[in-house]
Amino acid sequence: MQRRNLLKAMLTAGVLAAGTAGGYAEETVKIGLILPMTGPFASTGKQIEAAVKLYIAEHGDTVAGKKIEIVLKDDTNVADITKRLAQEMVVNDGVKVLAGFGLTPLALAAAPVSAQAKVPQIVMAAGTAIITERSPFIVRTSFTLPQKATVMGSWAARNGIGKAFSIVADFAPGHDSEKWFKDSFTKAGGQMVGEARVPMANPDFAPFLQRAADAKPDAIFVFVPSGQGALFAKQYVERGLDKSGMKLIATGDLPDDDILNGFGDAALGMITADPYSAAHPSAKNVAYVAAFKKANPAMRPNFMSVGGYDGMHVIYEALKKTNGGTDGEALLAAMKGLAFESPRGPISIDPATRDIVQNIYLRKVEKKDGELYNIEFATVEAVKDPDKASRP
Numbered sequence: 001m002q003r004r005n006l007l008k009a010m011l012t013a014g015v016l017a018a019g020t021a022g023g024y025a026e027e028t029v030k031i032g033l034i035l036p037m038t039g040p041f042a043s044t045g046k047q048i049e050a051a052v053k054l055y056i057a058e059h060g061d062t063v064a065g066k067k068i069e070i071v072l073k074d075d076t077n078v079a080d081i082t083k084r085l086a087q088e089m090v091v092n093d094g095v096k097v098l099a100g101f102g103l104t105p106l107a108l109a110a111a112p113v114s115a116q117a118k119v120p121q122i123v124m125a126a127g128t129a130i131i132t133e134r135s136p137f138i139v140r141t142s143f144t145l146p147q148k149a150t151v152m153g154s155w156a157a158r159n160g161i162g163k164a165f166s167i168v169a170d171f172a173p174g175h176d177s178e179k180w181f182k183d184s185f186t187k188a189g190g191q192m193v194g195e196a197r198v199p200m201a202n203p204d205f206a207p208f209l210q211r212a213a214d215a216k217p218d219a220i221f222v223f224v225p226s227g228q229g230a231l232f233a234k235q236y237v238e239r240g241l242d243k244s245g246m247k248l249i250a251t252g253d254l255p256d257d258d259i260l261n262g263f264g265d266a267a268l269g270m271i272t273a274d275p276y277s278a279a280h281p282s283a284k285n286v287a288y289v290a291a292f293k294k295a296n297p298a299m300r301p302n303f304m305s306v307g308g309y310d311g312m313h314v315i316y317e318a319l320k321k322t323n324g325g326t327d328g329e330a331l332l333a334a335m336k337g338l339a340f341e342s343p344r345g346p347i348s349i350d351p352a353t354r355d356i357v358q359n360i361y362l363r364k365v366e367k368k369d370g371e372l373y374n375i376e377f378a379t380v381e382a383v384k385d386p387d388k389a390s391r392p
């Protein structure tokens, strides 16, 4: 009798309908994807969105009996908005995994939310070393700048570059790049002849390029965030530096595959260190690039895209291990130690740091089939984040 009254009350209140919907809703796992979809870093958002969609198209939208639903929101590259969106998604929308995070300040802004709510936060783009330490629920599928910069620095010193001048974007991943390039370059016998930091907003590289040229280094080492490379290349060529005999070396963020063709032949010969090239010659990557281009004819997948693609794989594999369970601690435990083949090559999630371990390739810009590509010519295998490895 009591039950029937309760049922009646629920029906009249419309609670049962909501309850049923709630029952179904539990069969759906919502993933909150927060990205800069507009503004100067929209290319990062678009690359990751395209890769996430491709992953779902290829692997289906059901895992371990749960339907996957992506909730995509544009944070416009404003950290306060990232934080508010993360809170709303977790508290109001019932999101069980947060993902995306195009730049370091945005990833850092969401970290307290993932830590407090115990919701996994998959960092698919941002690359400052310390990010993973800001919440025990962060797992990174992108890269760290120290991974790239150390490989570049030691290669340069061992390959005829005695003096280098570094130019980096003046924010955390730039500072990481500057520090770790210098560290590995000088340890291997190189000498720094100058360092410059370029403001992030409306960057003008010209005065810094002039300072670098005046210091007469054998090479300029550069870190700029994905999307700023085109302007850098333009100003580099305008000053005739491509014909100065000085070498241009960088992290792969500069000759980003999405924009490299726009640099023109002045980019030929540029040497960079990075985990991903659209020209990586594995069967997995050839298939990835073809499928990505088919779904997005105006784009070529870049290093940001694989952070999104592999981030989805980490989420899918974790859900398989938990049998569809969405408890944050259980998902984190399932993510730690995952190892699989990415379009970039073999990768794993370091169980101790939750950071990505991956090959860093040395690449040279060359022309292939009428397009500019970063062609890999050497590999440093299974690189852990050197910044965390350097600390107790």
Ligand code: VNL
Pocket: 041, 044, 102, 103, 104, 105, 125, 126, 127, 128, 173, 224, 225, 226, 227, 253
């Ligand atoms: C970051 C690092 C952003 C590398 C980037 O492009 C990049 C970051 C937007 O950590 O903010 O290429």
